[in-house]
Amino acid sequence: MQTLKASWAGFEKSWTWYRRNWQATAVSGFVTPVLLLVALGLGFGSQVESTALIGGVPYVQYLAPALVVVTALQGATFESTYSIMSQFLWQKSYVAMVATPITPAQVLYSQMMWIGSQLFVRSAVFVGVAALLGAAAGPGILLAIPLATLAGLAFSAPLVAYSATLEKPDAFTTIFRFVLMPMTLFTGAFFPVSQLPGWLLPLVWLTPSWHGIELARGAAFGTLDLLPASGHVAYLTALVVVGVAFGVRFFHRRLAV
Amino acid sequence: MENLVEAKALTKHFGAFEAVRGIDVEVRRGEAFGFLGPNGAGKSSTMRMISCVSGRSGGELKVLGMDPGRDGPKIRARLGVVPQLDNLDTELTVRQNLQIYGRYFGMSRQRCREKAAELLEFAQLGDRADHEVEPLSGGMKRRLTIARSLVNDPELLLLDEPTTGLDPQARHLLWDRLFRLKQDGVTLIITTHYMDEAEQLCDRLVVMDGGRIAAEGSPSELISRYSTKEVLELRFPPGARKPDLERFADRVEVLPDRLLLYTHDGEHVLAKVHEQGVQPVQSLVRRSSLEDVFLRLTGRTLVD
Ligand SMILES: Nc1ncnc2c1ncn2[C@@H]1O[C@H](COP(=O)(O)OP(=O)(O)O)[C@@H](O)[C@H]1O
Ligand SMILES: [Mg+2]
Numbered sequence: 001m002q003t004l005k006a007s008w009a010g011f012e013k014s015w016t017w018y019r020r021n022w023q024a025t026a027v028s029g030f031v032t033p034v035l036l037l038v039a040l041g042l043g044f045g046s047q048v049e050s051t052a053l054i055g056g057v058p059y060v061q062y063l064a065p066a067l068v069v070v071t072a073l074q075g076a077t078f079e080s081t082y083s084i085m086s087q088f089l090w091q092k093s094y095v096a097m098v099a100t101p102i103t104p105a106q107v108l109y110s111q112m113m114w115i116g117s118q119l120f121v122r123s124a125v126f127v128g129v130a131a132l133l134g135a136a137a138g139p140g141i142l143l144a145i146p147l148a149t150l151a152g153l154a155f156s157a158p159l160v161a162y163s164a165t166l167e168k169p170d171a172f173t174t175i176f177r178f179v180l181m182p183m184t185l186f187t188g189a190f191f192p193v194s195q196l197p198g199w200l201l202p203l204v205w206l207t208p209s210w211h212g213i214e215l216a217r218g219a220a221f222g223t224l225d226l227l228p229a230s231g232h233v234a235y236l237t238a239l240v241v242v243g244v245a246f247g248v249r250f251f252h253r254r255l256a257v
Numbered sequence: 258m259e260n261l262v263e264a265k266a267l268t269k270h271f272g273a274f275e276a277v278r279g280i281d282v283e284v285r286r287g288e289a290f291g292f293l294g295p296n297g298a299g300k301s302s303t304m305r306m307i308s309c310v311s312g313r314s315g316g317e318l319k320v321l322g323m324d325p326g327r328d329g330p331k332i333r334a335r336l337g338v339v340p341q342l343d344n345l346d347t348e349l350t351v352r353q354n355l356q357i358y359g360r361y362f363g364m365s366r367q368r369c370r371e372k373a374a375e376l377l378e379f380a381q382l383g384d385r386a387d388h389e390v391e392p393l394s395g396g397m398k399r400r401l402t403i404a405r406s407l408v409n410d411p412e413l414l415l416l417d418e419p420t421t422g423l424d425p426q427a428r429h430l431l432w433d434r435l436f437r438l439k440q441d442g443v444t445l446i447i448t449t450h451y452m453d454e455a456e457q458l459c460d461r462l463v464v465m466d467g468g469r470i471a472a473e474g475s476p477s478e479l480i481s482r483y484s485t486k487e488v489l490e491l492r493f494p495p496g497a498r499k500p501d502l503e504r505f506a507d508r509v510e511v512l513p514d515r516l517l518l519y520t521h522d523g524e525h526v527l528a529k530v531h532e533q534g535v536q537p538v539q540s541l542v543r544r545s546s547l548e549d550v551f552l553r554l555t556g557r558t559l560v561d
Contacts, residue, residue, distance in 0.1 A: 002330075009360040013346065016353055092344035098310055099338040100361035100409075101330040257271075257311050 003109065006102045010110025011117075013093070025118075033126040036067050037133050040190075053192050055221060057137055064135035065220035066189035068126045068144045069212040072119045072152035077180050079115045080159040081172045087111075088164065094255055104251040112157060112244060119152040120145060136220070143219035151212025154236040155183075157243025164250035183209040188217075211236050259286045261413050261444050262307055266316035269302045276302040278468035279316060284413075289435075289445040291462030293455045293547060295559050299468040300448035301341050304417045307446065308338045321413065334362060337411030341418045341448075343398050345405070347391040351382050354390060355405055362409040372408055379434065380404035396427030403434060414438065416447045420454060432457055450559050452547035464547075464554055471554040476547055483553045484545035487523035491516045491530065491537035500535050510552055519549070 018025070041060030048059040055062065087093045094107050102110075123145045130136050159175070186196065187210040193201065204210050211232040218224030262284035269277040277299040284290045292300045305311040306318060309325035309332045318325055320332050345354050352373050359369035377383045380400040385393065390401065399419065406414060419435070420428040435458055439445060449455050455462050456476045464471045464479070472479055485507050492515045493499055499516055503509050505526050506518035516537075520526045523542030530537075551559050 005363060006361075009357075009363070012360055013357045016357055017346070017348060020349070091347065092342070093346055095340065096344040096346075096358075097361060099308060099333065099336075099340065100358070101334045101363065102361050103330060255310070257305070 006106040007109040014114040033129040060135045061137040064130040065144045065216040066213045069148045072148035076152035076156035080156045084163040098255045104255040105248045108247045108251045119149045123148040141220040144216035147215045154208035154239035157240045161247035188213045263319040268315040270314040288460045291455045291459035292448040294465035298465040337406035337414040339416040352386045358405045359408045376404040413444045466555045479550045484549040485519040486521045489518040489523040490541040492539040
């Protein structure tokens, strides 16, 4: 109870900031899905013949639920790197918070709550845009909103924990290039992973994006079976739990010195 | 008398490095207590332990009668903390900074609004209330940080180098605010490396150096214990050989550019020095200060 109240106070701080600065985030949150869906789904997609491999649906509909997940992952990366480091080192807002009754663990919880809410809003906007552009295969795509949020958090939680250990931001470029980029391109958003060389697949299975895309797409087309779906959700949840557990340790180590 | 802080043999290590090496401190309710020492003395490390943010490495510590290791959040709820480096939310307004901080203490929104209005006046920032923090001057930011630390009506206020880096006018304004708090009965703990600040604000202080406490007392006690009433300063050109004047004073300190002669009667000694044909570039008789106490105790000056 105490923890929830304290974490909520931290959430309010982010919300206060957001209220002053929402325009920039909102514009990119709206423009990104429009650009992606129009250019890749409708433009490029018009040249793509629908095959049995992608379920026989128009390419833009194949793409839409996966793009919700991919955008959530990009948003998660953005929210879990420089912004975290700044609150330790530059703005020092975390340092200010732990001088109050709020504990380092509660600082982390409030941060994760904030990121989760951001991902949810982004995903919802994306789905709305997709529906307007006729990229939604059916109402099942609504499920992509919580599923993309979960996948985003599954990447965010470990990344936030990692960011809490850094003294300078140099490693972030490496993450953008060698983790986020391949996850965006090669985990099933744009083409089925069965097209990849077999030795790559185990690596793909480790990524939160593959699990998220499987879930979101399955939900959008109503082809999700309970067993694999539970497996994907369990894996993503486990990533969140492990990430938060490490985050609590690293936040404590960093703030209680 | 009730002690708000009690430390015995308190230590803090960072890896193998000992930043605080066993200090004993008692802070009584209602007093202004100071830690005077140069950079690296261990003042901030001590303050972070007292503010129940960082754990102690050894020794005992009680704050408000409780153990920081066990009751950290409960103690912090009754403390105000002004850190050495400002950590305001610079992209929020002055008022939002105060309100949000109140929420961290679990205060209702209504109470936060009232408190913010009251503190804006205290910090003389009323006309900036709805401006962003970023462009404020250093003195204004510092006043806001102090105002923010008061949002929960703390019993004990910890100020880590409250005026470092401010111009004289901004410092005096801040000192004035701190006097007011003292009058209102708030217990203050202040760290500083300015001896004038320690003399102005502190009822009692410890001189800290290299993680240890070198002396303890009120400013006047310390001065009478470790120094003489007056000091004669003689300045010589850089590199010049300084005359041996030991016999004229109780004690002589040799600094790179000057001699300090400790005596109860500076003018008298100056006359004698002139009789000897010694011609300093400049001479000055002044009262002893905590700077002299520090020099006596450590052989070094506070600010270099
Ligand atoms: N987090 C830290 N890790 C390692 N060393 C530290 C840390 N904080 C302070 N120190 C070292 O401890 C010593 C005392 O620092 P500090 O308490 O900040 O002194 P002061 O506030 O009196 O300047 C310094 O030598 C400083 O470099
Ligand atoms: Mg310090």
